[in-house]
Structure formats: structure tokens, C-alpha cells
Amino acid sequence: MKELKVGLLGIGTVGGGTYTVITRNQADIARRLGGNIRIVQVADRNLELAKQVTGGQVAVTDDAFAVVNNPEIDVVVELIGGYTVAKELVLTAIANGKHVVTANKALLAVHGNEIFKAAADKGVIVAFEAAVAGGIPIIKALREGLSANKIEWVAGIINGTTNFILTEMRDKGLAFADVLKEAQRLGYAEADPTFDVEGIDAAHKLTIMASIAFGMPMQFEHAYTEGITKLTIKDIQYAQELGYRVKLLGISKKAEAGVELRVHPTLIPEKRLIANVDGAMNAVVVKGDAVGPTLYYGAGAGAEPTASAVVADLVDIARLQGTKAEQRVAYLGYQLDQQQVLPILPIVEVHSAYYLRLRASDKPGVMADITKVLADLQISIDAMLQKEPAEGESEADIVILTHTTQEKIMDAAIANIEALPAIAAGVTKIRMEALSR
Numbered sequence: 001m002k003e004l005k006v007g008l009l010g011i012g013t014v015g016g017g018t019y020t021v022i023t024r025n026q027a028d029i030a031r032r033l034g035g036n037i038r039i040v041q042v043a044d045r046n047l048e049l050a051k052q053v054t055g056g057q058v059a060v061t062d063d064a065f066a067v068v069n070n071p072e073i074d075v076v077v078e079l080i081g082g083y084t085v086a087k088e089l090v091l092t093a094i095a096n097g098k099h100v101v102t103a104n105k106a107l108l109a110v111h112g113n114e115i116f117k118a119a120a121d122k123g124v125i126v127a128f129e130a131a132v133a134g135g136i137p138i139i140k141a142l143r144e145g146l147s148a149n150k151i152e153w154v155a156g157i158i159n160g161t162t163n164f165i166l167t168e169m170r171d172k173g174l175a176f177a178d179v180l181k182e183a184q185r186l187g188y189a190e191a192d193p194t195f196d197v198e199g200i201d202a203a204h205k206l207t208i209m210a211s212i213a214f215g216m217p218m219q220f221e222h223a224y225t226e227g228i229t230k231l232t233i234k235d236i237q238y239a240q241e242l243g244y245r246v247k248l249l250g251i252s253k254k255a256e257a258g259v260e261l262r263v264h265p266t267l268i269p270e271k272r273l274i275a276n277v278d279g280a281m282n283a284v285v286v287k288g289d290a291v292g293p294t295l296y297y298g299a300g301a302g303a304e305p306t307a308s309a310v311v312a313d314l315v316d317i318a319r320l321q322g323t324k325a326e327q328r329v330a331y332l333g334y335q336l337d338q339q340q341v342l343p344i345l346p347i348v349e350v351h352s353a354y355y356l357r358l359r360a361s362d363k364p365g366v367m368a369d370i371t372k373v374l375a376d377l378q379i380s381i382d383a384m385l386q387k388e389p390a391e392g393e394s395e396a397d398i399v400i401l402t403h404t405t406q407e408k409i410m411d412a413a414i415a416n417i418e419a420l421p422a423i424a425a426g427v428t429k430i431r432m433e434a435l436s437r
């Protein structure tokens with residue numbers, strides 16, 4: 001087997017991890033592969049860092065285009081992130097007939113359709129295991145391990161930062177803003193945490209998984225995204241009293257009218273394994289019609305876990321050198337010309353169960369008025385919790401869990417509940433998923 005020559009774009013956290021893993025595990029990788037993978041050039045804006053990590057063993061440059069245009073290189077590993085320069089570099093590498101490995105979920109979710117089309121035209125591989133859930137081989141599982149199945153739904157904790165924050169809120173009883181500061185101090189959260197805490201990073205990863213699961217192009221622009229910034233410790237604790245955990249879930253389901261593609265805080269029964277995935281860990285549940293629900297768990301970020309996925313992609317590419325496109329697994333599981341543009345359901349069309357928290361005067365008939373609003377819209381109540389008013393207060397918190405209904409019907413019910421004279425403030429709504437079938 002011909003040696004695979006790699007050009008690395010970016011030698012920060014994941015790039016450094018990739019260099020370390022390839023170097024440390026070279027012998028085992030060679031024994032598996034029957035050949036070698038060698039990093040021959042590294043580009044990073046920080047030349048000193050590049051020299052330090054590679055110890056002078058590899059050519060370094062601060063010009064990423066020198067790598068994608070280097071005729072010696074077979075495969076470019078893009079680890080610089082972002083949409084703009086990364087896109088140009090990836091498309092240039094493809095145009096130069098090089099395979100690409102990328103961990104860039106934002107790039108693929110937003111520009112993936114164009115990138116895969118360009119790669120198909122050139123007959124090169126674009127591999128991206130590291131783009132979703134870091135070290136968990138979820139792309140391989142969805143694309144290959146589950147290829148016998150009709151996938152019914154995918155649901156995942158696919159952002160470690162928010163899972164860390166939610167776990168700390170629950171365990172320590174702290175508010176979101178306080179835990180975020182702590183997460184930033186510990187290096188879990190970025191200085192600008194918007195992509196993580198607003199659910200955008202999770203929506204990028206969900207978009208990629210949904211495309212593979214349902215054989216459709218990337219449709220990130222239609223994803224519903226709601227983050228964790230408005231979650232209160234009160235809701236996390238009430239959910240816990242009722243036997244639920246609150247997680248930021250990415251959920252994609254094939255429904256009759258289209259595909260649900262949504263990221264939002266979600267109540268999950270605490271007895272589900274995925275409800276017990278804590279700290280910065282990730283997990284994905286995939287439901288196939290033949291296999292049933294399957295669960296994948298592991299580190300969703302970090303230098304070596306992410307490098308584990310990058311290097312596995314390099315091993316695949318090394319093995320596939322010289323093959324034709326039809327001998328390879330399709331980029332997104334389904335052949336590109338077999339993809340269907342399935343409609344993504346607006347959030348108001350989605351069906352879900354709900355957690356509602358309201359604050360009401362502690363007077364006779366109030367509960368009857370609330371339940372009548374729900375009954376009038378055929379919304380069935382699953383469980384209820386009423387707290388005693390605090391000392392000296394005349395209003396009480398009421399928590400209601402409902403059975404499944406459509407979001408627009410629930411929104412109409414909430415508007416009617418908020419119009420009742422005994423209701424003191426806006427109703428808090430959190431979606432709830434059983435994840436059982």
C-alpha cells in the first residue's frame with residue numbers, strides 16, 4: 001500500500017491531538033492498515049506553535065494554501081473551523097484532486113451540499129467523522145452499521161459545553177449565568193459561548209446526522225434552534241421531582257408530513273440511559289426499524305477524542321486509495337443522486353409532550369379553569385405538581401406534564417391559560433420526549 005501523505009491545516013487543540021495520536025500509535029495503525037500515514041506539512045498562523053508541536057520533524061508554513069496546493073499531499077485535514085477560508089481551502093483541495101478530512105460541522109451543515117457535489121465531480125473523498133460528537137463513531141454507525149434500517153429518529157446530547165452547564169446547574173443548584181462563568185474559567189466554554197449555549201453547534205451536528213439518517217440534503221437553514229440560556233434551576237428541580245432530567249437535545253424524526261429538525265431543552269425520563277449522560281459527555285440514540293433503539297456514548301470534544309475520529313478517517317482513506325467512487329460508502333449514506341428533498345416541519349407543526357410551569361393565585365376553581373383550557377383543546381394531562389405558596393405569598397407554582405399534542409395547539413392552550421385572571425405570569429413551556437419507541 002502506498003504511504004498516505006497528509007497536510008494538516010491547523011495545529012491547535014484538535015490538530016495537536018491528531019499529530020500526537022498519529023505519532024504515538026503509528027505502529028498499531030500500520031499493523032491495522034498494512035501501510036503508513038505520514039503528516040508531511042502543517043499550516044498554522046502560529047508558526048512557533050507548529051514548530052513546537054512537530055518538533056522540527058515536519059515542514060511547517062503559515063500559508064494554508066501552500067498545503068492545499070502542495071502536489072506531494074494526498075489528503076488535507078482541515079481543522080481551522082469557520083465558514084469562509086475553510087470553505088475556500090476545502091474546495092481548492094478538492095479541485096486539486098486531494099481527499100479531505102474535516103471536523104468542521106458548521107462548514108458541512110451550511111455548505112455541505114456544494115462541497116459533496118464538488119468532491120463527487122472530482123472523485124475524491126470528504127470524510128467528517130470528527131464533525132459530529134467528537135470521538136463517538138456515530139457517522140460510521142449511521143452510514144454503515146445501520147444501513148439495513150429505515151431510520152425513524154435520531155436524538156442526541158451533541159454539545160458538551162451545554163451538557164456540562166446543565167449538569168452543574170442540577171448538581172449544585174446554581175443559575176445558568178454563574179455556571180457559564182465557571183465553564184469559561186475551566187475552558188469548557190468559549191469566551192463567546194453563543195454557538196454552544198444557543199444550540200447552534202448542536203443544530204449543525206444534527207443537520208449532518210439527519211441528512212445521513214433520512215437521505216436528504218443538508219437543510220440547516222430550516223432547523224429550529226433554542227438554547228439553554230432561559231432555563232431556570234427551578235424547572236430543572238421540578239422536572240427532577242417528577243422523574244425527569246433536562247437535556248439540550250438535537251432531535252430529528254421522520255413524520256408523515258416531513259422531517260422534524262429541532263434543538264431545544266428537553267425533559268427525558270431519568271430511567272433512560274441518555275438522561276444519565278452528564279458533564280461534558282455526548283450521547284446519541286438512533287432508532288432503526290429493524291434494530292430498534294441503539295445508543296452511542298463518549299467524549300464529544302477534546303484533543304485526542306476528536307483526533308481519534310480524524311485519524312480513523314485517514315485510515316479509511318489510506319485503505320481506499322485507488323478505489324472508484326462506487327466502491328466507497330456514499331458521503332452521506334445515500335447516493336447523492338438518490339437524495340430526496342424532504343420538507344422540514346416548522347416547529348408549530350411538530351408533535352411533542354410538554355412540561356408547563358405556571359404561577360397562579362391559590363384560590364378555589366383555578367385548577368379547574370386550567371384543566372378546562374387543556375381539555376377543550378384535547379390535551380391530556382400526564383402528571384401535575386402543585387407547590388404550596390411560599391410564606392406570606394398568595395400565589396403557587398403549578399407544574400403540568402401533558403401527553404403528546406401539536407405545538408400550535410399547545411401554544412393556543414398557553415395563550416388561553418395566560419388569559420385567565422388567576423394566572424400571574426407567563427407560562428414556561430419545555431418539550432418532553434419519552435425516547436422509548
Ligand code: HSE
Nearest residue numbers: 158159160161300301
Ligand atoms: N463546542 C462543542 C461542544 C465541541 O461543546 O460540544 C465542538 O463541537
